[in-house]
Each structure stands twice: as C-alpha cells, then as structure tokens.
Amino acid sequence: MLLLVFIAIAVGIVLLVSWIFYDKFILMAQVPPKPKEGEDDSDAPKEPVVPGTYDLFGRMVGFTTLAFVFMLAFVLNTFWTNVQTAQSATQSESANLARLSSLAEDIPDPASAAAVQKAVAEYAASITDVQWPLLRVADNTGATSAVFDANIALFQTIQQAQEADGSSSRVWNWIDSTMSDLGQDSADRLGQLPAGSAAARIWTVVILGLAMLIMTTAFMPTRVKPYRISISILAALTALMVFVMVQASNPYAQHVTPEIFMDARQSGSP
Known part of the structure; x- marks a missing residue:
C-alpha cells in the first residue's frame, strides 16, 4: 500500500x-x-x-534498464550470500554431528553411549528424511517445527544418558559444548530459507525486466532482421538472468543437498 x-x-x-x-x-x-x-x-x-520523442524514449529505456540491472544484482547477491551461508551451516552441523558421535564412544557407561549414538543417527535421519523435503519447498513453518522437534529429542536423550551414566567425566562438558554449536548450526541453516520479502523482490525484478523489453521493442525499432534478432537475444538473456535468480532464491532447492549428513547418519549408528 x-x-x-x-x-x-x-x-x-x-x-x-x-x-x-x-x-x-x-x-x-x-x-x-x-x-x-x-x-x-x-x-x-x-x-x-x-x-523528437526518441531522445525521451531513450532516457526511459536507459533508466528502466539501469533499474533492472541494479535490482537484479542486489537480489542475486543476497540470494547467493544465503546459499554460501547455508552451505557453511550445513557443513558445520554435519561436522558437529560426527564429533558428537565420536565423543559418545568415550562415555563410561556403554548403555548411555549407545543411547547417544542412536540419538545422533535419528537426528541425522530427521534432517535427510523429514527436514530436507520441507526445506526444498521452502516450507518455513514445517521446517521450523521439524528442526525444533529433532533438537529437543536429541537434547532430552543426552540429558537422560548423562543422568544414567552418573559420572563426572569431562566428555559430558565437550558434548554440551558440541550440542550448543549444533543448535546454532541448525538455526543458521533454517535462517537461510527465503523470507517473505523474497517474492516481492523477485516480482520487482520480473516487472522491471518486462518493462525494459517492452520499451526497447516499442521505442527502438531498426531494420527488420537486426531488430528481431536483437530483441530476441535481449529477451533470452533477460529470461536467463531471471531464471538464475529464481533458482538461487532457495538454497535448498538445488545448491545445498543433504548428502553430507549421510556420513553423519552412519557414524551415529550404534
């Protein structure tokens, strides 16, 4: 409004x-x-x-083109930054899962160690089987709920295992620290989903791109063959750039995949 x-x-x-x-x-x-x-x-x-009016038309086309290029560059930079952050958070989360599974081997009580390793495997399974399909379609609400449930389940299992072990081993301090890092990683991963403003940004770029194409086609005619070839190339390049922008809007659609958690899932198996 x-x-x-x-x-x-x-x-x-x-x-x-x-x-x-x-x-x-x-x-x-x-x-x-x-x-x-x-x-x-x-x-x-x-x-x-x-x-004549062509000078005014030229200014209109030039301004619209500048606005399109500027907005496209801004949105693409934002989206690619999200992709890089999502990749970093995913790698860090996978590394912390592997570390948690390794630390579980040093828990004095074998039953507690097995419980923690099983919880790690279930956490990794939640990421690959439950969370990632939701991330792929940018279901922010569903993904947030799934991440919260997985973190709570892992935390409760570790807390129960620590109580059952009853020892004062330093490994529990390291596990607590790793759990804190793991929670931050999952929050960072979730935070890279496209926000509600992403759609508005995409539509702004699309509208500016269409306006640029229409103005160029209407106000800058030349000889027929060069004219048609030029506007066709311009339209194809514009469509390509918009497609790249849309593909980059959700890091989890193609660029960031859950395969890295397969190793963490296996390493956490009892």
Missing part, C-alpha cells in the same frame, strides 16, 4: 508540473531551424523545431 502511495505521489507531481509548465519546457527545448544540405538560410523553416 505504501508503495502505491509513493508511486501515485511521484506520478501526480510530474503530471502537475508538466501540465503547468509544458509550454515553457517546449520553448526551452526547441532548437533553431537549420537549412537542408545545398540550401541557404533563406530556405530554412522559420519556426523553431520541436525535439
């Missing part, structure tokens, strides 16, 4: 100014008449020449 208000104000001001001062603007923009080649000044038109 606020966006529409800003657009309405901007358009209203421009139309008002153009309506009030149009005659003066035309006088300022007129150029002195020039004789044609081979003619003298007496044959030149007497009235000043009003500028």
Whole structure:
C-alpha cells in the first residue's frame, strides 16, 4: 500500500508540473531551424523545431534498464550470500554431528553411549528424511517445527544418558559444548530459507525486466532482421538472468543437498 502511495505521489507531481509548465519546457527545448544540405538560410523553416520523442524514449529505456540491472544484482547477491551461508551451516552441523558421535564412544557407561549414538543417527535421519523435503519447498513453518522437534529429542536423550551414566567425566562438558554449536548450526541453516520479502523482490525484478523489453521493442525499432534478432537475444538473456535468480532464491532447492549428513547418519549408528 505504501508503495502505491509513493508511486501515485511521484506520478501526480510530474503530471502537475508538466501540465503547468509544458509550454515553457517546449520553448526551452526547441532548437533553431537549420537549412537542408545545398540550401541557404533563406530556405530554412522559420519556426523553431520541436525535439523528437526518441531522445525521451531513450532516457526511459536507459533508466528502466539501469533499474533492472541494479535490482537484479542486489537480489542475486543476497540470494547467493544465503546459499554460501547455508552451505557453511550445513557443513558445520554435519561436522558437529560426527564429533558428537565420536565423543559418545568415550562415555563410561556403554548403555548411555549407545543411547547417544542412536540419538545422533535419528537426528541425522530427521534432517535427510523429514527436514530436507520441507526445506526444498521452502516450507518455513514445517521446517521450523521439524528442526525444533529433532533438537529437543536429541537434547532430552543426552540429558537422560548423562543422568544414567552418573559420572563426572569431562566428555559430558565437550558434548554440551558440541550440542550448543549444533543448535546454532541448525538455526543458521533454517535462517537461510527465503523470507517473505523474497517474492516481492523477485516480482520487482520480473516487472522491471518486462518493462525494459517492452520499451526497447516499442521505442527502438531498426531494420527488420537486426531488430528481431536483437530483441530476441535481449529477451533470452533477460529470461536467463531471471531464471538464475529464481533458482538461487532457495538454497535448498538445488545448491545445498543433504548428502553430507549421510556420513553423519552412519557414524551415529550404534
């Protein structure tokens, strides 16, 4: 709603100014008449020449193109940063799972050690079988619930195993530290899902791209063959860039995969 208000104000001001001062603007923009080649000044038109519209069209196309490129670069940079952060969080989480499984081997009580290793395997299975399908379709609510449930289940199992072990082994301090890191990693992984504003950004780029193509097609015609070839290439490149942007909007659709957790899943098996 606020966006529409800003657009309405901007358009209203421009139309008002153009309506009030149009005659003066035309006088300022007129150029002195020039004789044609081979003619003298007496044959030149007497009235000043009003500028053509192509200069104005060129400015419109240039501004729209600049806005499209700027917005595309901004959105792509944001999305690729999310991809890199998601990859880093996924790798760190997998490493902490493997560390947790390794630490479980040093728990004095064998039953407690087996319980922790089984919980690690179940946590990894939750990531690959439950969480990732939700991440892939950007189901933020479902993924958040699945991550929360998996973390709670692992934490409760470790707490129960520590009580059952009853020892004061330092391994439990290391396990607690690893669990803290694991929780942060899962939160970071979840935080890279596309936010609600992502759709608005994508649509802004799409609209600017379409406006650029339409204006270029309408206001910059040339000879038929070069014209059609040029606008076809421009349309194809624009579609390619928009496609790359859409693909990068969700890191878990293609770029970040759960295969790395398969090793953690096996290493956590009892």
